[in-house]
Amino acid sequence: MGWKCAPQVMGLVRGEPKQGQKHRANIRKIAMEAGYERASKSDTLDKSRSSKNHYDGYRSGSQFAAAMEQEASKYRVKVNGKTKDKKPVVREKGLPHNAVIGWAVIYNPPAEVCAAWTDEDYQKFYADCRECMAEIEPRLFRRDNIRMSAEHFDEGIPPDENSGVIDRHLHDLGVSKDADGRYCGNLIDAKLLIKINERFPALMRERGWDMDDLDRTDFERAKTDKEYASERNAKRRQSGLSVNKHLGKKAREMAEDAAELVKQADALKAQTEADAAARQQQLDLTAQQQETTRKEQETIAQQQEDTQKKQDGRDKGQRRLMNAIYDLYQRLNGGELVAFPTYTEGIKMFKSALDTFVERTTTEAQTKVQEAAAAEFQKKEDALEAQKSVLDELEQLRDKLQSSTDTDASRKRFMEAHTLKDGRTLEDVYQASIQQKRERDDAFLRRASDLTDEYDRLHQGVEQQEKQ
Structure with a gap:
């Protein structure tokens, strides 16, 4: 065009x-x-x-x-x-x-x-x-x-x-x-x-x-067409403006166009600013969501880390327990090396060996206590052999005591009145014998109680590991 x-x-x-x-x-x-x-x-x-x-x-x-x-x-x-x-x-x-x-x-x-x-x-x-x-x-x-x-x-x-x-x-x-x-x-x-x-x-x-x-005007047509003639006259009057008026009109039109462009630019600027504000708001919301997500991820990561630490600790505990179980089993089993097929199988085998060990240990402890008591008794019996005369005298005194109607206080005064060569009274020897017997019985009972507690503790530890 x-x-x-x-x-x-x-x-x-x-x-x-x-x-x-x-x-x-x-x-x-x-x-x-x-x-x-x-x-x-x-x-x-x-x-x-x-x-x-x-x-x-x-x-x-x-x-x-x-x-x-x-x-x-x-x-x-x-x-x-x-x-x-x-x-x-x-x-x-x-x-x-x-x-x-x-x-x-x-x-x-x-x-x-x-x-x-x-x-x-x-x-x-x-x-x-x-x-x-x-x-x-x-x-x-x-x-x-x-x-x-x-x-x-x-x-x-x-x-x-x-x-x-x-x-x-x-x-x-x-x-x-x-x-x-x-x-x-x-x-x-x-x-x-x-x-x-x-x-x-x-x-x-x-x-x-x-x-x-x-x-241009069709003058022949204008002679007969009044409407056309009026339209062309109006257009000629418009086009007949002076140069200054024409330029002024053109400038005003341009100014109007410029004003419209400014108006459009202002509207576009306002829309752009609104869009920018909306985008900024969306970015802020996104950043907030990202920050929340980041914190949640950090919390999850911390939880996973804590869980892993617990798992690692549990694994280490299980490994230590397995090593202890394996070591104990070897000890219980006379040092024989045995491979556990699984952790559960190892626990079962250990329980069985532990029960056997406790039973055997208890029996052995009782036997040892009895043997120790017998040896001690034998030592004392040997020691008292030299004091056979004293024992005889004690026997006699026992007989006398059995037939005596005196109270225990009378017996005590009697035994305290008789003194052996080493300076001890009969009452001292009697009470020492009773105390030794009590100590042997107490020692045996404490050993049995310690073994029973050790068994219960190991048994509870195994059950807790199986639950975890």
């Missing part, structure tokens, strides 16, 4: 155009607007950029207008007339004050189209525009009629600070004379503008510019 660009043509007159004069403008105002004076009321004018403007011919619009007005005032044309007595006469006639003495054309390509143009692109565009206009109406727009050109950089879209692109357009101002030097400004009328709109886009396309055809 191409783009549209219509040359804006205006006829220039001295002073203000009369009411009803169409496509006319004050030459001084138009020239001073184009010249370095920049006497423009455009809303988009930025005089801080005016130093970038380029001028050919006149730089001052005021000087251009003065020169054009002076040239028009001196212009004379010979016309045939008659005197009062009807005699032919040739007179010199000047231009009417409201005659079109010049023209102005603006070539303003769309900013969005030429955003990437180079300076060479602009210069070719201007040159092609001039050639096309000269081909459409050479009496007005031929090259030697151009008296002033101004390329403006200070109006329209502000420059792009990033890309360096700036809005540019060209003003051509010239004299309205044909090749014979006669003023022909009356050629600038509605028909010429229609002709320009019809031919200009096609001629520019021949020169490589992707232009679309321009909109």
Whole structure:
């Protein structure tokens, strides 16, 4: 899809155009607007950029207008007339004050189209525009009629600070004379503008510019179609705005577009911030969940570690117990090496061996106690053999005691009254004998109790290990 660009043509007159004069403008105002004076009321004018403007011919619009007005005032044309007595006469006639003495054309390509143009692109565009206009109406727009050109950089879209692109357009101002030097400004009328709109886009396309055809009025249809005529009149009034008003309208439209873009940007920013806040909230929640999960994992890991430690401790305890059981079993089994098929089998074998050991140990302990008691008795019996006389005397005393009706106190006084050679009394010997017997009995009982406790302790340990 191409783009549209219509040359804006205006006829220039001295002073203000009369009411009803169409496509006319004050030459001084138009020239001073184009010249370095920049006497423009455009809303988009930025005089801080005016130093970038380029001028050919006149730089001052005021000087251009003065020169054009002076040239028009001196212009004379010979016309045939008659005197009062009807005699032919040739007179010199000047231009009417409201005659079109010049023209102005603006070539303003769309900013969005030429955003990437180079300076060479602009210069070719201007040159092609001039050639096309000269081909459409050479009496007005031929090259030697151009008296002033101004390329403006200070109006329209502000420059792009990033890309360096700036809005540019060209003003051509010239004299309205044909090749014979006669003023022909009356050629600038509605028909010429229609002709320009019809031919200009096609001629520019021949020169490589992707232009679309321009909109134009079908005057024959407008004569009979009132609705169409009203619509076209409204459109002409709109398109007939002055250059300043057109640029102002364009600037306002751009400002509205910019405001809409700002509004959209603000909405996008708000949405982005809301999305960012939501994402941050989600990230915070995720981080919290991850922290909770991490703590739970640490707790589980600690529990597993504790469980493993307990298991390791239990395994070590079982190994120590098995080693103790194995060692005890060897001892119980006379040192014979035996392999346990399983832990349970080893416990069973140990229990059986332990029961046998306890039974044997108890019997052996009793036997040993009895043997020790017998040996001790034999030692004492041997010791007392030398005191046979004492024993005899004791026997006699026993007999006497059995037949005696005295109390134990009497017996004690009696035995304490008889003393042996070593200085001990009979009572001392008697009590010592009784004490030795008691000690032997107590020692035997304590040994039996210790063995029974050891058996119970080992038995309980085995049962606890089996439960775990």
